[in-house]
Amino acid sequence: MITVHHLENSRSQRVLWLLEELRVPYDIKVYKRDANLLAPAELKKIHPLGKAPILVTEDGQAIAETGAIMDYVINAYEGLGLVPNPKTRAKTQFTYWMFYAEGSAMTPLLLKLVSDRIRAKAPWFASPVASKIADTLESTLVRPNLTANIDFWEQSLAQTGWFAGDHFTAADIMMSFPVETAAHRAGAGEKPHIRQWLDRIHARPAYQRALERGGPYIYA
Template structure:
């Protein structure tokens, strides 16, 4: 039995969705964020030294990081039609997007979140200054980088509607969080191909079941 240590409103939701798509048995241990800091609770640090989610455990195996979890589930339990045949371009694309999602896509989105929230932590006296610095950073660097990625996704999805091959794969589940986050924070949901992609994945029964089991998820 797979145990998923699941933090609300986090990347962990993708793991629940994958397990539902594959019809695997699993249990969920939920963790709530601190309402003020939005950080993970101490209980999650007892599971992983960095307090990160997702983390899964199966027998004596414990794995963190979404991409590594996806690869473990694929290699241990199989992914059926959601993993293209080895050696094909579609299979290589899956590998690419599994790494890209956290390696390249999330960096500018995280910066956007940080600079958006930065003025909130400043004193009333310093807030106008901090807000001005944050706005300049967003305009000069962060927003242009985010737009580059959003343009990239939109152009890619205009081909088959999916990230690897012509049907839902591990790549699409992995990429769901960057697209959902960008739709919430950067207007990516206004792009036609991205909006269509999000509409289709949100309508999937497995996605809906994962939401029921995972609890609060602000990006759906």
């Protein structure tokens, strides 16, 4: 049986959701974040970078990176029903969103996290300077990029209600973490089509089963 090394409140929630959608049996090991909200050092025993998610295959191979894990699971466990037909517009869209979710989508969200941490962790005597640095970072890089990406999602979802084609696919699973994070940190959930999409994915039975297996997940 495969094993998922799952970090609380992280992008690895998507791997659990995919496995639940496909009804693939799996073991799970849940890790808590440390005092700095980072993955614990013990994950480095599973993979040199010590990041979650990590999927250990039935033959003992450790696969890291959400996109790589998603690709492995889809191809190994009859998940092609969650992929649009080849040589279609929907398949081209699918490929784009699968790469975009961990690329362009996450960069401004990570910068938002950094600016928030600068404010929260600065000692009192450095707080004015730290706040000014954080404000500059947000005004020049974070907010413009977040706004552009959120508007892009809203326009894309307005077409069919899904990210790739006219029905639910693994691209919606992949996009769940950046969109949920933006809803939590940047008000993305106020956009009507994004809100409707979030409500639809959260109502899926497999999504709910993944929450039960993975534990508390603040972005849901």
